[in-house]
Amino acid sequence: MNKTVIITGASRGIGRAAAVKFAGEGFNIVINSVSNTDKLNETEKLCLNANPSTQVLAVKGDISDSAFVKHLIDTSVNRFGSIDVLINNAGISFVGVIQDTDDETWQKIINTNLSSVHYFTRSVIPYMLKSGKGSIINISSVWGNVGASCEAAYAASKGGINAYTKSAAKELAPSGISVNAIACGLVDTDMNKCFSKEDLDVVCEEIPAGRPADPKEIAETIYHISQCPAYLTGQIITIDGGWT
Numbered sequence: 001m002n003k004t005v006i007i008t009g010a011s012r013g014i015g016r017a018a019a020v021k022f023a024g025e026g027f028n029i030v031i032n033s034v035s036n037t038d039k040l041n042e043t044e045k046l047c048l049n050a051n052p053s054t055q056v057l058a059v060k061g062d063i064s065d066s067a068f069v070k071h072l073i074d075t076s077v078n079r080f081g082s083i084d085v086l087i088n089n090a091g092i093s094f095v096g097v098i099q100d101t102d103d104e105t106w107q108k109i110i111n112t113n114l115s116s117v118h119y120f121t122r123s124v125i126p127y128m129l130k131s132g133k134g135s136i137i138n139i140s141s142v143w144g145n146v147g148a149s150c151e152a153a154y155a156a157s158k159g160g161i162n163a164y165t166k167s168a169a170k171e172l173a174p175s176g177i178s179v180n181a182i183a184c185g186l187v188d189t190d191m192n193k194c195f196s197k198e199d200l201d202v203v204c205e206e207i208p209a210g211r212p213a214d215p216k217e218i219a220e221t222i223y224h225i226s227q228c229p230a231y232l233t234g235q236i237i238t239i240d241g242g243w244t
């Protein structure tokens, strides 16, 4: 029986690249996004191009809604029988000083980036316990490690993910379930479209590798971490071209 992976935020960027990678490796794929139906359908087609025998379930919905998350997990198990890998990838950013980060913006960033990780982990654990194994990979950021001026809410959400990852790893290691985070540096996706080319060039000058990561490089990393022994757990693995 094929293994199954759930990837949130897979209509674009890192999530899409991860979906295509796992499809090519023979996984059944569950993909999600919040609003972009056309792009989510495109990801489904790319997965089928990568592996015509793969099965793809696309579920649109908001990961900051715990009832939706439970529905997504239950629907995935009904369709594929089990969940082997969960990739908590979807996320949003906000660039602005702390004084301009109003309650609504703060709640949206924290709920989308951090609360969702708890909702997914909580809902998937019973199924992973049943199969006695599983890999949970949370997509974090170097800003969660070192903080970021003008991105305090985002950095706090990612720092929260790092602490949650280490906590969940401790709780779940006795059951053979690994929990790790991948802290990305600059990645070439829509998330950075808010910055000018000049701004991004300045950032690239600070990155020893001299460029942003290609989403496919992050997808490769995610896949390889998911295939490591469960003894690799509780780690925040930074992939940033030597930046931080």
Ligand SMILES: NC(=O)c1ccc[n+]([C@@H]2O[C@H](COP(=O)([O-])OP(=O)(O)OC[C@H]3O[C@@H](n4cnc5c(N)ncnc54)[C@H](OP(=O)(O)O)[C@@H]3O)[C@@H](O)[C@H]2O)c1
Pocket (backbone or CB within 6 Å): 008, 009, 010, 011, 012, 013, 014, 015, 032, 033, 034, 035, 036, 037, 039, 061, 062, 063, 064, 089, 090, 091, 092, 112, 139, 140, 141, 142, 183, 184, 185, 186, 187, 188, 189, 190, 191, 192
């Ligand atoms: N790009 C970077 O430089 C960078 C660096 C460090 C970490 N990261 C992290 O990497 C992850 C992926 O980022 P990316 O750069 O690939 O982003 P992206 O290209 O902007 O894509 C974001 C994805 O998340 C989905 N999404 C947003 N809000 C959602 C919600 N409430 N419910 C469900 N899906 C939602 C989007 O769906 P729609 O298309 O429907 O909007 C889209 O599929 C994020 O956690 C981000 O923080 C990125």
